[in-house]
Amino acid sequence: NAGVTQTPKFRVLKTGQSMTLLCAQDMNHEYMYWYRQDPGMGLRLIHYSVGEGTTAKGEVPDGYNVSRLKKQNFLLGLESAAPSQTSVYFCASSFGQNQPQHFGDGTRLSIL
Amino acid sequence: EDQVTQSPEALRLQEGESSSLNCSYTVSGLRGLFWYRQDPGKGPEFLFTLYSAGEEKEKERLKATLTKKESFLHITAPKPEDSATYLCAVYDNAGNMLTFGGGTRLMVKP
Numbered sequence: 001n002a003g004v005t006q007t008p009k010f011r012v013l014k015t016g017q018s019m020t021l022l023c024a025q026d027m028n029h030e031y032m033y034w035y036r037q038d039p040g041m042g043l044r045l046i047h048y049s050v051g052e053g054t055t056a057k058g059e060v061p062d063g064y065n066v067s068r069l070k071k072q073n074f075l076l077g078l079e080s081a082a083p084s085q086t087s088v089y090f091c092a093s094s095f096g097q098n099q100p101q102h103f104g105d106g107t108r109l110s111i112l
Numbered sequence: 113e114d115q116v117t118q119s120p121e122a123l124r125l126q127e128g129e130s131s132s133l134n135c136s137y138t139v140s141g142l143r144g145l146f147w148y149r150q151d152p153g154k155g156p157e158f159l160f161t162l163y164s165a166g167e168e169k170e171k172e173r174l175k176a177t178l179t180k181k182e183s184f185l186h187i188t189a190p191k192p193e194d195s196a197t198y199l200c201a202v203y204d205n206a207g208n209m210l211t212f213g214g215g216t217r218l219m220v221k222p
Contacts, residue, residue, distance in 0.1 A: 004155070033210075041210040043156070043199070056210060073222050098143045098203045101210060103155030 002026050004104035006091050012110045013081045021076040021107050023091030031094045032074035033101060034057075034066060043090065049074055050097075056104045068105040114139045114204050116213035124219045125190055131200055133185040133216045141205030145183050147176050148199040150215070156199055190220045 007022045023032065033048040035058075045058030049068040063085060065077045072095075078085060088108050092101040115138040125131055137145065144163050148156035160169040162178040169176045174196065176187040185198055201212040 040214070042214045043201075045209050048209075092155075100146060100158045100161055102158060103148075105153070105155045 003008075004091055004093055006089075006104035006107050008107060009105070010108045012112065013078075015081060015083060015112055017081050017111075018077070018079050019081065019109075020078075021089055021091075022108075023074045023076070023093075023104060024063065024072055024109055025074075025091075025093040025102075026072065027093060027102065028071070029093035029102075030071070031096060031099075031101075033092040033094075034064070034074065034076045035090045035092065036060065036085075037090060037106075038087050046076065046089075048071055083111050085109065086111045114202060114211040114212050116200055116202055118198075118200050118213035118216050120216060121214065122217045122219070124221065125187075127191055127220055127222050128151075128189050130186070130188045130190070132187070133218070135183040135185070135200030135213055136181060137183070137200075137202050137213075139202050139204040139211075143203040143205055145178055146201045146203075146210070147183070147185055150197045150199055178182065187218070190218075192220045192222050194218065195220045 032098045034046040035043045035076045044060050047066040052071040055066045064068045067075045090106045094101045117136045119134045123134040146157040149157045165180045173188050177184045197215045197217045199215045201210045
């Protein structure tokens with residue numbers, strides 16, 4: 001039972017480079033989320049999706065874009081990476097609103 | 113704006129020494145309170161959901177309780193494998209965002 005799988009697990013970028021983080025879930029969940037976790041800041045929501053083809057902004061959306069072309073996948077894009085985006089990124093999914101979210105093991109991203 | 117505050121930030125216990133972790137919240141209508149466990153290098157693992165004041169949930173050595181202003185995670189006779197960061201989060205009436213607290217790092221020494 002894979003649950004939520006994030007790719008890649010680690011990545012180092014140079015300032016200005018772009019990349020896409022992939023999240024895949026096999027639980028048939030409608031809702032998917034992207035968070036970042038920073039020391040002293042806790043988990044903060046970047047963007048989320050309430051179903052295939054939908055996306056919405058979370059608490060800290062600037063500098064990121066997302067797409068949900070298939071129900072099982074949720075992509076997080078950084079168009080022009082900045083050092084302030086160095087963080088651990090977590091993807092999560094849930095059946096619906098107000099339901100427990102299930103998390104992947106994160107992508108550790110460093111931007112030099 | 114929803115606020116979730118967890119205390120203490122860190123807690124050191126001896127194996128077998130029971131204690132409680134606190135999660136205080138301010139929300140515009142609580143729709144649900146969630147407890148997660150996070151091990152180093154891993155994502156948060158779901159433990160409990162509490163929906164209304166007075167509700168309690170138990171799992172092995174853990175028991176979560178909820179009042180109108182706070183939740184407690186009671187740990188009875190902890191073991192070293194209970195060492196982790198415990199996160200509390202809330203949903204409010206407004207919608208889809210889960211607001212997390214800063215977490216309590218629990219260390220249980222043998």
